[in-house]
Amino acid sequence: MRRNATGIDPSRLAHGPVWYYVHMRIQALEPVMSTTMTIRLEDEVKDRLDRLAESTQRSKSFLAAEAIREFVENNEWQIAEIRSALKEANAGDFSSDKDVDALAKKWKVNAG
Numbered sequence: 001m002r003r004n005a006t007g008i009d010p011s012r013l014a015h016g017p018v019w020y021y022v023h024m025r026i027q028a029l030e031p032v033m034s035t036t037m038t039i040r041l042e043d044e045v046k047d048r049l050d051r052l053a054e055s056t057q058r059s060k061s062f063l064a065a066e067a068i069r070e071f072v073e074n075n076e077w078q079i080a081e082i083r084s085a086l087k088e089a090n091a092g093d094f095s096s097d098k099d100v101d102a103l104a105k106k107w108k109v110n111a112g
Helices: 043-056 060-090 097-106
Strands: none
């Protein structure tokens, strides 16, 4: 099976090549406190991480820490939004049928 640098078989991509954009965060000039953590990975995920680290010239530790940071930030945001929505719902703060209909017409939503 032919694979590209990310370990993905290009023939399995339904919509042509996939481009991966690696972004970098600018760190503060002050040292950032960190801690060591051990995790278990499936062999396939570990192999893919190895290839990604080599392709991006980043350490596996950096990539794993960045992935965990993004996961935590996304889930914190999602939980905060859910809590906010529940607070609004508990206060009876709902859109009227008229508001929902107007929005559906705006986006030409047809549920039927």
